[in-house]
Each structure stands twice: as structure tokens, then as C-alpha cells.
Amino acid sequence: MTEAIRIEYTKTEDGVSIAWTSVGEGSPIVLTSNAFGDANMHSQGAVPWIEMFERAGRRVFAYDARGTGSSDRQVTDFGLDARVADLKAVIDKAGADPVALIGRFHGGLAAVAYAAHYPEKLTHLVLWDTYVSGADYYNATSYTRAIGMLTEVATNDWEFFTLTLAHWSVGLRDPERAKLLASAFQGGMAAADYIEAVAAIKTIDLSALLPKISVPTLVVADQTTYLSVAGASRTIASTVPGAQFVSVRGVQAAVDAIINFTAPRKPDATTVFLANLIPGLTGDAAKQPAEASAFRAVLFTD
Numbered sequence: 001m002t003e004a005i006r007i008e009y010t011k012t013e014d015g016v017s018i019a020w021t022s023v024g025e026g027s028p029i030v031l032t033s034n035a036f037g038d039a040n041m042h043s044q045g046a047v048p049w050i051e052m053f054e055r056a057g058r059r060v061f062a063y064d065a066r067g068t069g070s071s072d073r074q075v076t077d078f079g080l081d082a083r084v085a086d087l088k089a090v091i092d093k094a095g096a097d098p099v100a101l102i103g104r105f106h107g108g109l110a111a112v113a114y115a116a117h118y119p120e121k122l123t124h125l126v127l128w129d130t131y132v133s134g135a136d137y138y139n140a141t142s143y144t145r146a147i148g149m150l151t152e153v154a155t156n157d158w159e160f161f162t163l164t165l166a167h168w169s170v171g172l173r174d175p176e177r178a179k180l181l182a183s184a185f186q187g188g189m190a191a192a193d194y195i196e197a198v199a200a201i202k203t204i205d206l207s208a209l210l211p212k213i214s215v216p217t218l219v220v221a222d223q224t225t226y227l228s229v230a231g232a233s234r235t236i237a238s239t240v241p242g243a244q245f246v247s248v249r250g251v252q253a254a255v256d257a258i259i260n261f262t263a264p265r266k267p268d269a270t271t272v273f274l275a276n277l278i279p280g281l282t283g284d285a286a287k288q289p290a291e292a293s294a295f296r297a298v299l300f301t302d
Contacts, residue, residue: 005043007070010093012085014077019070020063020090024054027123027264028099030061032087032107032114035197036188037069038062044184052255058262061099063090065110067193078193078200083110088118097121100262101215104128105227109204115217116209124262125213127236128220128254129228132210134201140229143168147227151198158191168226210239217243218261220254 005021012018021039031038031050039062041047053060064071065086067078075082087110091097101122103111108130115125131137138148147165154161159182166181189197219237221230230247237245246257 005039007039008093010089012066012082012089014082014085016066016075016082016086017072018063018066018086018089020061020093022059022061022094023050024057024059026057026059027262028059028061028094028097029053029262030087030091030094030099030101031063032083032101032103032110033063033065033068034105034107035068035194036185037064037071038107039064040069040188041184044180044187046181046184049251049255052252053259056255056259058259061090061094063087064188067197068189073190073193075193076196078197080109080113080200080204080206084113084117086110087114091121098123100124100126102126102128102258103130105130106201108132109134109201109206112206112209112213115215116206116212119214122215125215125217126220126258126261127217127233128258129222129225129233130236131229131232132204132206132236133232134204136205137229137232138198138202140232143226144229148198151195154191154195158186161191162186171224171226207239210236211241213240213243216261218258219243219245220257221245221247222251222254223247223249 007019007021009017009019019039021042038047042050042062050060050062063086066072066075066082091099098121101111101115101124103109103126108127109132111125111127111130112132115122138144150161150164162182162185163178166178166185169181170177217240219233219240221233222228223230234245237243244261248254248257
């Protein structure tokens with residue numbers, strides 16, 4: 001069922017209009033736009049995790065990347081710089097930084113690049129079922145290889161392609177939800193633009209950026225998702241300094257892990273004592289004990 005949402009606009013540094021929306025109240029979370037646009041998918045009721053984050057007391061920002069949803073459709077650049085420009089415009093316009101940034105699937109590319117270049121804007125980075133090499137992703141499993149081959153079909157039969165992609169997205173288990181997703185896919189992006197976007201993704205490899213990430217990072221791998229690549233998630237987790245890795249089953253378990261990881265940390269007793277003992281002790285000096293306490297092992301069981 002379509003949900004009415006309030007859409008706002010911002011412009012990127014290269015002049016592209018980007019549609020974005022926000023829901024909820026609390027510490028801010030920004031979702032990097034996935035294929036077909038996250039604001040568009042949210043309006044179609046196709047991204048339940050937005051409501052899950054909202055119910056957990058978070059303010060969630062979602063947007064449609066260029067060429068998708070309600071953002072500018074007359075674009076030709078789907079490369080990495082364009083993706084980061086879209087994300088940067090939304091975070092800057094929202095005025096809610098620092099934020100927790102979540103990159104899921106294709107959205108992880110912009111999230112990794114943004115985190116490497118603007119760590120001061122972020123409290124946490126979450127990489128959820130994502131990858132850093134487009135070429136490797138589309139050659140990793142039988143499902144991702146099939147998507148690459150079926151992309152050629154998209155031009156002639158967009159409905160068939162989006163239905164197939166939707167059924168794989170839900171693990172061939174929920175026909176009704178697959179129909180909902182397919183409808184949102186079809187309206188969220190033109191077939192020709194999707195093909196161009198996939199071609200651009202295949203040229204991106206951010207492996208060299210992973211060791212440069214300094215933001216507290218959680219890597220989430222959902223075992224129930226056909227289109228994810230568990231090996232890619234483990235590689236990311238082992239390469240990003242201090243990253244934590246969690247394997248879950250299902251969206252709710254993934255959201256629970258993310259909520260736990262990104263929860264604002266209260267100052268511990270030592271921090272409070274020092275702040276009271278030494279008037280004017282603020283900023284990084286007062287926060288050091290609390291920052292250290294934030295790095296804990298995250299363990300989840302199904």
C-alpha cells in the first residue's frame with residue numbers, strides 16, 4: 001500500500017535535485033540510497049526497516065539518488081563521485097550531523113567513500129549486505145551472476161526483469177511482497193538508467209579505502225538474503241580497522257544489531273567525575289573514557 005510521505009529537495013554541488021524525506025525523532029540515521037531510491041521505496045511500503053528504526057526511537061533520513069524516484073531523472077552520471085555528491089547534499093541539508101550512516105547493498109559504495117573522506121560527519125558506519133568491488137559482486141554467486149546476465153533483458157522486458165529481481169530479493173518465499181517490490185522497482189527507475197547504473201557499479205572498487213576508515217564500523221551479513229555475498233562482508237570486516245562483524249537471519253535481527261551498535265553512549269562514571277573535578281573540561285578530553293567504552297564485542301544469536 002502506498003504511503004504518503006513528505007518529500008523535500010536539495011541540490012548537489014553539480015546541480016542535481018535530490019528528493020529526501022525523514023521520519024521519527026531521536027538520534028539521526030541516514031540510509032544511503034539503494035537502487036530505485038529509498039524515499040520511493042518507502043512511499044510504496046517496500047522498506048520495512050525504516051519503520052523499525054523509527055519505532056526504536058531514531059530519526060531516519062532516506063533519499064532517492066539521481067536517476068531514481070522523485071529526484072532528477074535526466075542524468076547520465078551514475079559513478080562513485082555522483083553517488084557521494086547525492087549523499088553529501090542530503091547530510092548537509094538535513095543539518096543533523098554527526099549521523100550514523102547505513103549503506104545497504106549498492107548503497108554501501110557511497111557510504112564507504114563518504115566515511116573515508118568525511119569521518120567528522122559520522123558517529124557510526126554500518127555496512128549491511130554490501131560490497132566494495134562491483135565487478136567482484138556481479139561475479140560472486142550464481143544469483144549475482146544471473147542478475148548481470150539478465151540486465152540485458154531489462155531493456156526489452158522491464159516487468160519480467162523487475163519481477164525476477166524482486167522474487168530473488170525475498171528469497172523466493174513471499175510472492176505478495178515480491179509483487180510490491182517489483183512495482184516499486186518499475187516506478188523507481190527507467191530500464192535504460194538501471195543498465196547504465198550497473199555498468200558504472202562494475203567499474204568501482206573501493207578496497208583501497210577500507211583501511212582508511214576511522215569511524216566505528218559494524219558489518220552486517222543477513223544469511224537469508226539471496227543477493228548478498230557473505231564473503232564480501234567478511235572481507236570488509238577484516239579490512240576496516242576495528243570493525244565488528246555480525247551474521248544474522250532476517251531484517252529484524254539486522255535492525256536490532258544496528259540499533260544496539262549505534263545507540264548513544266552515556267558518559268561513564270570516570271568521565272562525569274573528571275568533568276566535575278575540572279571545570280571547562282569538555283570535548284574530546286572529557287569524552288575519551290566514554291569513547292573507549294563504546295568499543296565492545298557485539299554478539300547476536302538467532
